[in-house]
Amino acid sequence: MIRVNPALNTVVKNVWSTVGSVLSNLRQPGKGSSMLVGVLLVTTLAMSAANLLLPVDSPLYVSTYTITLMGKYLCFAMLAMAVDIIWGYCGILSLGHGAFFALGGYGMGMYLMRQIGDRGVYGNPDLPDFMVFLNWQELPWYWSGMDQFWFAVLMALAVPGLLAFVFGWLAFRSRVTGVYLSIMTQALTYALMLAFFRNEMGFGGNNGLTDFKDILGFDLQSDATRVGLLLVTTLLLVIAILTSRAIVQSRLGRVIVAVRDAEARSRFLGYRTEHYKVWLFVYSALIAAVAGMLYVPQVGIINPGEFSPLNSIEVVVWVAVGGRGTLYGAIVGALLVNYAKTRFTAIMPDGWLFALGALFVIVTVYLPQGLAGLLQRFSGDKPEQAAGRELDSDASNGVSGREANA
C-alpha cells in the first residue's frame, strides 16, 4: 500500500466501506434475517414457478422431487430456529427438541391417516390399516376428532406445548440448569420414542403412520399440492422468523439474554427467571411442532425414529454450524448441513456420520460462533470498523480494559 494511485485508493476504500456496512448491518441482532427472508421468498417462488409453468424438458425446470426436498429442508430450518431461540438466546441446551417436532408430526399424521378413509389396504372406513391388522374393533378415544383438520392442528400444537410447559415448569422451577437439563431433555425424547414404538400405544408402532392420500381434499401426490406445501412452509417459516425477531429485539429478548449471561443478577433485579424460561421453552416447542406438522405431509411418513435422540443432537449441530444466537445462522446452518447430507449420502452413504462428527469438531474448535461468527470476524477486521470502534471508546477505557484483562 505504499505507492497506490490515489483515485484507485478511494475506489477501493468506497468498496470496502460498502461491504463493511452491509456486513455490519448483518451483525445487528436479527438484521440478517430480513435479507434471509427475502432470499427464501424469492427462491421458493422461483422454484414453484419453474416447476408448474415450465415444460419438463426445459433446462430451468425444477423437479417435484427437488420441491419436496426443499420443503423438507425448510421444516428442518424451522426446527433449527426453534432450538436456536432457547439455546442461542437463553442458554438452555435442549437435546430433545425432536420430541416436539415428532409430536407435531404425529398430530398431522393422525389427521392424514383419517383422511385415507376406506382407500386403505383393508378398506375399513373408520380404522386405519394398522388397527385392523391388530384386530382392534374401534377407534381409541384419543383418535376421535382427528379427522377434523382444525382439531388435529389444535392438538398438534396443544400436546407439545403442554408437554413443554409441564417439563419446563418442573425443571426450571427446581432450577435445573446446564448439562443436567440437557440430559433430562434427552431422556424425555428417548422415553417418548420407546413409548411410540409400542403397538399398544395406538400410533402404528415402529411402522408409524404412512400411506397418506390427501390433505384438505388435495391429492398429496400431485405437483400443485407439493408446490403449495412448499409455499405454505416458506410462509410459516417467514412468520416464525419475524415473530422470533420481534421477541428477540423486545425487552423480553434482552431479559432472556440477561438470564443466559447472569441469571442470579436478573433474579435480584426482580425478574422471575423461571417464568421467562418456561414461556420461551413453550414458544420454541410450538415452533418445533409447526415444523413437524409441515414435515409429515411432505415426506409422507412419521415413525418413532423421529423421536430418536440422535435426531435432536443433529439439530444442535446444524445450529452450531450456522451460529448460535442469530436466528438466520440456525436456518442457514440447517439448510447447508442438510444439503450436504443429501449429497454426501448419495456418494458415500456410510461416511455421513463421520463427516457430521468431523464437522461438529471443526466448528467447535475453529468456529465457536459458527458461520455467522465467521461473517462477524470477517467484517470486524475492516479498517473502518476498527476505527469506528476506537472513536466510541475513550482512551481511559482502553487502558483500564487491558488492566481488567490482565
Added chain:
Amino acid sequence: MNSLNEFTGQARELMRRDTTWPFLVPRRRSPDVSKNVILYLEGLSVSFDGFKALNDLNLYVNDGELRCLIGANGAGKTTLMDVITGKTQCDSGSAWFGQNIDLLAHDEAEIAQLGIGRKFQKPTVFEAHTVFHNLELSLQGSKGVWSALTAKLSGAERDRIDEVLNIIGLEKARFQMAGALSHGQKQWLEIGMLLAAEPRLLLVDEPVAGMTAEETERTAELLTSLAGKHTVIVVEHDMEFVRSIARTVTVLHQGSVLAEGTMDQVQNNRDVIEVYLGEEA
C-alpha cells in the same frame, strides 16, 4: 370435638373484619418506617452442614443510614446478605423490612421488587448488552413476561437512565457493551443498575475490591451521597475505605454481632481488638 373447635377458631380467624386475606394484599408494598428503622433482624441462625454461618444475629438498621459491616472471612457477612435477599433460608429468627414486610415470606424476585437491591462481590453485569440496556433492564416497573414483551421506554424512564449514567460517570460509555468495561466501571455500572431500580435499601458487597485509589475515592463519594435518600449497607474489607465513609460500623464475628458504634469506638473495643484487629493493632 377438639378439632371442631379448632376448625371454628380458624374459620373465625379467617372471617375477622379487621384483617385482609393474604392473597388480597397488594404485592408491591412500601415498608412502614414510622419507627425510623428499616431493617429488623432478630435471632437469625443459619447453619450449613453443622457450620453456623449465622448464630443468633441481631441487627437493626435505621432508615437512610449508611452502615458498614466488617468482619473476618467466614464471619457471616455474605450469608447475612443472602438471607435478607431471600437466597438462603434461615433456620430460625425473623427478618422484617420496615414494620410490615416479612422478608422470610418472599423469594428473591419479590424482595427485589419490594425495593431491596444487591450488588454482588464479583461485579455482575449483563456483558452482552450495552450499558444503556443494562440500566433499562434494571428500571423499576413490572417484571412480568408479557409486560417485557410489550415494554416501551417512556420519556421519564429515559431521563432516569440519563440521570443514573450521570451519577455513575458512564455517560460516554452509554452504547458500549458492558463486557468491554473495565473492572471498576463494571462495579459502578452494577451500582447504577441498583440505583435505576430506585431501591429503599442497598446491599453493597465489597464495592472497591480491585479498584485503584482514585476509583475507590470516587466510590466512597458516591456511596456517601446515596445515604439519606436510600439506606445503604456496605460490606468491605478495606479498612481505610470503611473509615472514610462509615458513620456506624457493625463488626461481625462467627455469625453474630460483636460490636457496633463509630469507627473509633469499634477500634477501641476490647473484644474487637482481640478477635479481629488484634494482628493489625
